[in-house]
Amino acid sequence: DEIEIEDFSWDPVLKVFHSPCPCGDRFEITKLQLSKGEDLATCPSCSLIVRVIYDMLDYEDYCEDDEEDSVEFNEKLESISDNVAELTL
Template identity: 35%
Template structure:
């Protein structure tokens, strides 16, 4: 069964704050994806207020660049 997501968003459009990747949701809240889940390979962020989800689009290089720009050591983040 194919998953439906409200939108597909480039990783570069996401913000990183308090261990969460975030993007504005039309309901007024924010889509959220735990940094640890992102590092582990998850690519779907969910809004905690409504039922919408977004798919985060990125290549392996874009993911590594995003983590480096935000001073995230993937090995430490996964171990935490």
């Protein structure tokens, strides 16, 4: 499937664009990924992938430094999610 970037929502805390996934989670893609020409948004909970339709020129000047905080935050979030998953087992 294909989804236009305008149909995604921007999360300023996680610094990702997201769109609902049929599994109940959400497809995610970052500005850094878009600036590198990557156009596949993935769902972290299932195997579904969607192609993001966007104008690469809108993101070509995006600075990787802005993304570093998001990467660190996402790593912490994954660690917390893993710990919660272990607690619910």
